[in-house]
Amino acid sequence: MPPRPIALTSGEPAGVGPEIAAKAWEALRGELDFFLIGDPRHLPQGTPIAEISSPGEAPAAMVRGLPVLARDFGPARTPGDAVAAHAPHVVAAIREAVALVRAGAASAVCTNPIHKKALQDGAGFAFPGHTEFLADLAGVKRAVMMLACDALRVVPVTIHIPLSQVPQALTPELLEDTIRITEAALRAAGIARPRLAVAGLNPHAGEGGAMGREEIEMIAPLIARLRGEGLEVAGPLPADTMFHPEARARYDVAICQYHDQALIPIKTLDFAHGVNVTLGLGFVRTSPDHGTAFDIAGTGRADPASLIAALRMARDMAPA
Numbered sequence: 102m103p104p105r106p107i108a109l110t111s112g113e114p115a116g117v118g119p120e121i122a123a124k125a126w127e128a129l130r131g132e133l134d135f136f137l138i139g140d141p142r143h144l145p146q147g148t149p150i151a152e153i154s155s156p157g158e159a160p161a162a163m164v165r166g167l168p169v170l171a172r173d174f175g176p177a178r179t180p181g182d183a184v185a186a187h188a189p190h191v192v193a194a195i196r197e198a199v200a201l202v203r204a205g206a207a208s209a210v211c212t213n214p215i216h217k218k219a220l221q222d223g224a225g226f227a228f229p230g231h232t233e234f235l236a237d238l239a240g241v242k243r244a245v246m247m248l249a250c251d252a253l254r255v256v257p258v259t260i261h262i263p264l265s266q267v268p269q270a271l272t273p274e275l276l277e278d279t280i281r282i283t284e285a286a287l288r289a290a291g292i293a294r295p296r297l298a299v300a301g302l303n304p305h306a307g308e309g310g311a312m313g314r315e316e317i318e319m320i321a322p323l324i325a326r327l328r329g330e331g332l333e334v335a336g337p338l339p340a341d342t343m344f345h346p347e348a349r350a351r352y353d354v355a356i357c358q359y360h361d362q363a364l365i366p367i368k369t370l371d372f373a374h375g376v377n378v379t380l381g382l383g384f385v386r387t388s389p390d391h392g393t394a395f396d397i398a399g400t401g402r403a404d405p406a407s408l409i410a411a412l413r414m415a416r417d418m419a420p421a
């Protein structure tokens with residue numbers, strides 16, 4: 102039986118999603134099978150399109166063109182300018198991809214970038230991003246965002262919240278769940294004894310309480326307890342000295358306390374090939390590390406490398 106195809110969601114039609122989907126098909130045909138759930142009219146002019154009526158048709162269709170499970174999103178697309186009427190269809194495509202994976206018709210979900218504000222405005226989307234929406238669809242209490250490239254893996258503990266809310270949001274339960282889900286996922290991925298490095302929240306990891314007390318009161322006691330259970334967890338470490346090459350060699354994943362602490366290092370090291378993967382869902386979801394890139398949408402300049410890496414990672418992680 103041929104491997105099941107990966108379901109790729111449309112993402113925000115006004116962004117670079119349609120262009121990188123077409124370019125990824127060009128690069129990956131003959132290597133792996135995927136299909137787009139979206140409106141074929143949004144694809145760049147000249148894209149060879151193979152409309153399909155079910156995921157099972159995607160492998161044969163890949164030779165003719167980009168397989169598309171065609172959905173009518175209504176109004177035309179304007180690159181760089183989100184149309185409110187598209188928003189419910191963008192959300193529906195994510196829902197449908199998850200349903201197809203759960204039904205065994207697709208092997209994994211790969212998501213094109215969404216514009217969070219456009220979905221809030223156009224569809225009343227109540228989630229900060231895919232990660233939380235997918236956790237809800239999967240029926241799990243917690244899902245973890247991990248970004249990975251060859252040089253680094255990072256996990257933000259708190260994700261899309263204002264910086265001013267991070268200290269309150271950072272609870273021992275959230276940190277412990279995040280560490281345990283990450284550790285289990287890396288073991289499942291073949292790292293027998295994952296090494297986790299946990300960043301402090303404050304400058305110099307609090308400098309013995311002189312620059313903040315979260316490390317003393319919450320992070321260090323949790324790490325001590327987890328080490329007592331046999332987990333290989335180091336920290337709390339000063340975040341500013343965790344990401345140079347010698348430091349990175351000492352761990353398999355950096356657990357970071359807030360969004361930018363995690364995402365700045367990985368996007369600086371390898372923006373082109375970073376992949377966002379959601380852990381703890383019970384199915385595989387990957388995504389490019391970048392967003393909708395409205396500033397270059399429709400110009401033909403979008404780099405598909407991160408989506409290609411995300412599709413390859415989805416194939417490698419998906420159960421046979």
Ligand SMILES: NC(=O)C1=CN([C@@H]2O[C@H](COP(=O)(O)OP(=O)(O)OC[C@H]3O[C@@H](n4cnc5c(N)ncnc54)[C@H](O)[C@@H]3O)[C@@H](O)[C@H]2O)C=CC1
Nearest residue numbers: 213214215216217218388390391392393394396397403404
């Ligand atoms: N997985 C997802 O759904 C993600 C969605 N976003 C959303 O995307 C929107 C825009 O976010 P920004 O912070 O502006 O980040 P962005 O990643 O869309 O753009 C940042 C810069 O990188 C460039 N860039 C991004 N992707 C590129 C590509 N494939 N090829 C060449 N250049 C590329 C853009 O042109 C821009 O100059 C926001 O609504 C954000 O929430 C952001 C990250 C991930």
Ligand SMILES: NCC(=O)COP(=O)(O)O
Nearest residue numbers: 229230231232233377388
């Ligand atoms: N900054 C990462 C990002 O926005 C992706 O979030 P998600 O949609 O994968 O939850």
